[in-house]
Every structure is written in structure tokens, then in C-alpha cells.
Amino acid sequence: MAAMDDALHHQRCAHHELATALRDQAGRPGCRGAARAVALADHRSESVGESLSRVLLVQAGLGPDELQHEFPHSNGVDRVDFWWECGVVGEFDGQLKYRAQAMPGMSPDEVLWAEKQREDRLRRRGLVVVRWTWDELLHQPEVVVARIREALATARAAPRPS
Structure with missing residues (x-):
């Protein structure tokens, strides 16, 4: 796939x-x-990790509502890998995006800081953000599934901000 x-x-x-x-x-x-x-x-899938994550999620009955959902903000748009309308964001984290060559002109520290700011903006919207890595996807897929299930349960039980 x-x-x-x-x-x-x-x-x-x-x-x-x-x-x-x-x-x-x-x-x-x-x-x-x-x-x-x-x-x-x-x-809309942008990497092998996202594709394999989606297979895992669908097999677990947790298929996302949307891929590459966009959240506009005052300085641009924050795009997320996976989006569940109850307020959960899923992010597959490969190391490539944190390397300088992935973001020309930015050091790895700057890329990491920008990613932290992006996640902070998402959390300020009241969203639950779940991240997983290659190691978890390949060697502990049950951990990824459990984390998503917990986030979905938390988001569905919480009052939604207007």
C-alpha cells in the first residue's frame, strides 16, 4: 500500500x-x-511511515476521519498527518523531518522548536495530540493502538471548546 x-x-x-x-x-x-x-x-499519505500507520489504524478499527487535515492560524497553517473529528491528532514521527536537509536553511534545533510551537498551537485548540515513531510502529504496534484508543476516549469524554 x-x-x-x-x-x-x-x-x-x-x-x-x-x-x-x-x-x-x-x-x-x-x-x-x-x-x-x-x-x-x-x-494524501506523505511517507511510508504514514501509510503503514494507516494500515495499523484501520486494522485496529481506528481509521482516521481525514489525512493531512489543516488548521489555519495567524501565521499560516498547521497540517497534521491524521485527524479524528472528536479532537484527536495523530502524528507519525520519522527522524527525517528533524534533519537540516529536510528544512533548508533551518538547523535541527530550529526545526525541533518550530515543531514544538506547532504542537503547542494544536493543544491550545483543545486537541489531543498523539505521536509515535518508527520503532513503536514496527516493534510495538499495540502501544500505538492503545495510545490512540486512550486519546479517542479522552477526547470523546471531554467538552469541546466552541
């Missing part, structure tokens, strides 16, 4: 082309799994 997400994200193909290619292979081994992947494939 990560390969499909990447192809869609970089406009190497359209979703209907994936579905057509799958129909052309009907009955071959792996078609059922491929059909599930095509159904979940989404151009």
Missing part, C-alpha cells in the same frame, strides 16, 4: 488505474490483499 500511496501522491498514476490493473489480474494469487490495499490507497 505504501507504494500505491507514493505513486498516487507523486501523480505517477490515478486511483482508477490501480483499480483497473487489479481487475486485469483477477484470480491471481495476492489479489485479495491487493484489493484491500487499493481500497485504502490515498494520495
